[in-house]
Amino acid sequence: xxxxxxxxxxxxxxxxxxxxxxxxxxxxxxxxxxxxxxxxxxxxxxxxxxxxxxxxxxxxxxxxxxxxxxxxxxxxxxxxxxxxxxxxxxxxxxxxxxxxxxxxxxxxxxxxxxxxxxxxxxxxxxxxxxxxxxxxxxxxxxxxxxxxxxxxxxxxxxxxxxxxxxxxxxxxxxxxxxxxxxxxxxxxxxxxxxxxxxxxxxxxxxxxxxxxxxxxxxxxxxxxxxxxxxxxxxxxxxxxxxxxxxxxxxxxxxxxxxxxxxxxxxxxxxxxxxxxxxxxxxxxxxxxxxxxxxxxxxxxxxxxxxxxxxxxxxxxxxxxxxxxxxxxxxxxxx
Ligand SMILES: [Zn+2]
Numbered sequence: 001x002x003x004x005x006x007x008x009x010x011x012x013x014x015x016x017x018x019x020x021x022x023x024x025x026x027x028x029x030x031x032x033x034x035x036x037x038x039x040x041x042x043x044x045x046x047x048x049x050x051x052x053x054x055x056x057x058x059x060x061x062x063x064x065x066x067x068x069x070x071x072x073x074x075x076x077x078x079x080x081x082x083x084x085x086x087x088x089x090x091x092x093x094x095x096x097x098x099x100x101x102x103x104x105x106x107x108x109x110x111x112x113x114x115x116x117x118x119x120x121x122x123x124x125x126x127x128x129x130x131x132x133x134x135x136x137x138x139x140x141x142x143x144x145x146x147x148x149x150x151x152x153x154x155x156x157x158x159x160x161x162x163x164x165x166x167x168x169x170x171x172x173x174x175x176x177x178x179x180x181x182x183x184x185x186x187x188x189x190x191x192x193x194x195x196x197x198x199x200x201x202x203x204x205x206x207x208x209x210x211x212x213x214x215x216x217x218x219x220x221x222x223x224x225x226x227x228x229x230x231x232x233x234x235x236x237x238x239x240x241x242x243x244x245x246x247x248x249x250x251x252x253x254x255x256x257x258x259x260x261x262x263x264x265x266x267x268x269x270x271x272x273x274x275x276x277x278x279x280x281x282x283x284x285x286x287x288x289x290x291x292x293x294x295x296x297x298x299x300x301x302x303x304x305x306x307x308x309x310x311x312x313x314x315x316x317x318x319x320x321x322x323x324x325x326x327x328x329x330x331x332x333x334x
Contacts, residue, residue, distance in 0.1 A: 004030040004038065005077025008070040011036045011091050012098060028076065028083040036091035037133050040076055040246075042083040048248035050085040051138055053152040053214070055130075058109050058204055060096025064230035065155030065221055068239055072246065084248020088137040090130060092204070095122050100226060102159075109156075110325065112207035113200070131207060138212050150214035151245070154205045157224040157233070159318065162287035164262075165233070167193035169218040171206035178263075182215055184256035189241035190234075191219060193288075195315070195331055198266040220287075263334035267309045270328035272321055273300050279319040279327055287315045291330070298327070 002022045004010075010017055020032040026046075031039040036057070041047075054072070056065035069089055075081035091097065093108045105121030116127035138150055168191050170178050178196060186194060200206065209216040222233035241251060270279070277300040291297065291307045291314055298305040309332050317328040 001074065001078040002030060004032060005074050007032075007038050007073050007089065008066065008091070011094055014094075014098075022077075024077060025079045026082060030077065033088075033133055033136075034129070036094045037130075038073070038089040039137060040073075040083055040087040040089065042085065042248070046082075046084045046248065047086065048084045049146055050149040050151065050245065050248070051088075051141065052085050052245055053088045053090060053134060053137065053208060054155070054242065055090035055092055055152070055204060056155040057094070057097045058092035058154060059102045059107075059156060059224070060093045060098070061100050061102050061226070062155075062157040062224045063227045064157050064225065064233045064235060065219075066091065066097070067227070067230060068155065068235050068242075071239065072242060075243070076246070081243055082247050085246050086137075086141060087246055088133070090133070092130065093123060093126060102224075107321075109203045112202050112204050113211065115202040130204065131211075134208055134212060138214070150208075150212060152205055152208040152212075152214045152216035153242070154203070154216070154218045156218060156220050157222050158220050158287055158316070159224060160285070160287050161223050162220070162315075163313075164193045164288045165222050166191045166238070167195060167220050167288075169203075169205070169220070170194055170196045171201060171203065171209040171216055171218070172197040172199050173209050176209075179215070180256065180258075181250075181253065182217070183258070183261055184253055185241060185245070185251050186217070187256055187261055188237065188244075188251040190237035192260055193262045193264070195264045195266070195329075196334060264313070264331040265334040267312055267330045267332045268305075269326050270298050270305055270317075270330065272319065272323055272325060272327040273303075274323055276301055277319060277323075277327065279317060281314065281317050281328075285314070285317065287317075288313045297330070 027043040029041045108123040111127035116124040205216040208214040295307040
């Protein structure tokens, strides 16, 4: 295997490879672009015209997706997976990964699309770097007159347990519809629940969707656990789907079953305005838990947040966010 197949080990130990560019037996080029950023480029004769960013570890303690990317890269570096797609492997928050923490100073996934300019600390610097690596990746290829397909999957696990083990978030971009092709790919990867966002966000996937015109998703893949303790999360179907995309292939459109995919949209955001914010949910309430109409979900400075929407569910409840940030999302079936 090429030594760049040890990308995760190199990244976690803070080492730089001596040889930053390596070719495997199929003449696929692996290029160490920087700490936690590795580009994989197939020989031009095999290039299917797709540019795929695969990122994980934007939150440092979300290890299952990091291990998934590591498995894919090892297969490439040892010639077990043919490559027909340009791929950028990204490990987001390395310092937090080394400490097994979600983040150190600031949540990296709230700092994209320029938000890092107003923030300080290692995550702000990293968001700036990652934006530049992504821009360089998508621009660093000749289109030869053909439009290239831009994809980005940002892989996460959730803080809480979830009634729905795996789900995707589709960033809001004005005038953009969610293509059936994308739903088919997600379904092939055993991701059958998709939440369409309704406003601009400062997440990594929203940055590549909005600023780089990529078809981007944040994927939530079960609950966060330490390295080596992810056997409870089955990511085999997702790994197979990503391997198909990397190989230059695609999922079978005919296999898509719309009735097996549930779409949600955002009804309202719960924003924490002050330290007197109270979220009336137990810490073990799972994502996608249904809330009855009339339920008092939160209170803040005398303001009451009452559920009015039928069929509403809560995701990402977190009363410990900083003031001014989202402390939960109320969603409804789309
Ligand atoms: Zn995350």
